[in-house]
Amino acid sequence: MSAEIAAPRSQRIDPKYVRGPKSRSSFEMLAWLFMRxxxxxxxxxIFGHLIANLLTGTGINALSFGFVAGKWASPIWQFWDLALLWLAMLHGTNGVRTIINDYAEKHATRAWLKGVLYVSTIFIIVLGSLVIFTFDPCVVNSPLPQC
Amino acid sequence: MSKTSSGTLYRGREGMWSWVGHRVTGVVIFLFLLVHVLDTALVRVDASAYDAVIATYKNPLMALGETALVAAILFHAFNGLRLILVDFWKQGTKYQRQLLWGVIGVWVVVFAGFAIRHLSLAFGGH
Incomplete structure (x- = not known):
């Protein structure tokens, strides 16, 4: 029972477990911190969004174009929804990125899945931001009296 | 489960199942988020088209779906706060199990409140 046990990190790693050059980028740490x-x-x-849209007044029954127009007449709700869009999309995208990295074992599969993910994320964030910034209460078929 | 897992602190226990639950609810919420931004984008296209799509959210079957979605959101939110405590609070790893039971307790209470309110509004026939 005198087998020598090397100190941890003494570079005695079987070559098949070596994971390529060590990255000095702090991206993964920043991603971890961003999630928290x-x-x-x-x-x-999200709690504010659910309370305002589903729990107050007549809840879901009140939802309509007029309801959205009423909320976005206030810069506070515009900012609220914009922050919600960006943070939720980035939080969700990073979560799905982690899941892809965990389960897609082939390099090409990982690259493809993440490519599709990032394209979808950019599309949704750009679309959602444009909708908030260019919102027009007098859009086609608007029921609002001032239109 | 293999015998080698017995005696480990994590595998097959509260820590692992909360991790599984966090992943599953996270993916569900993300998929809904994609759809939700797309349906909301209709406000920029046609007001009556938006109202027509929102009307589908008001039928009873969808109300059950919304309730399930909020159940997922509430678990992800409370377990996420637990995760932050596990990472940043000195005693976090020691009490991670107790924290999970706390999460489940708060989840039951808040979810019950939401479900009663939302389902009675949705089924109330306005």
């Missing part, structure tokens, strides 16, 4: 920070903010933003 955005998570806390998202709890507030």
């Amino acid at each position: 920070l955005s998570g806390v903010v998202l709890v507030v933003l």
Whole structure:
């Protein structure tokens, strides 16, 4: 029972377990930190979103174009929804990125899945931001009296 | 489960199942988020088209779906806060199991409140 046990990190790693050059980028740490920070903010933003849209007044029955126009008449709700869009999309995209990295074993599969993910994310964030910034209460078929 | 897992702190226990639940609810919420931004984008196209799509959210079957979605959101939110405590609070790893039971307790109470309110509004026949 005198087998020598090397100290950890003494470079005695079987070559088949070596994972390529060590990255000095702090991207993964920042992504980890972002999940925690955005998570806390998202709890507030989403709870507020659910309370305002589903729990007050007549709840879901009140939802309509007029309801959205009424909310976005206020810069506070515009900012709320914009922050919600960006944080939720980035938080969700990073979560799905982690899941792809965990389960897609082939390099090409991982690259493809993440490519589709990133394209969808950019599309949804750009679309959602444009909708909030260019919102027109007098869009086609608007029921609002001032139109 | 293999015998080698017995005696480990994590595998097959509260830690693992909360991790599984966090992943599953996260993916479900993300998929809904994609659809939700697309349906909301209709406000920029045609007001009556938006109202028509929102009307589908008001039928009873969808109300059950919304309730399930909020159940997922609430678990992800409370377990996410637990995760932050596990990572940043000194005693977090020691009490991660107790924290999970706390999460489940808060989840039951808040979810019950939401479900009663939302389902009575949705089924109330306005």
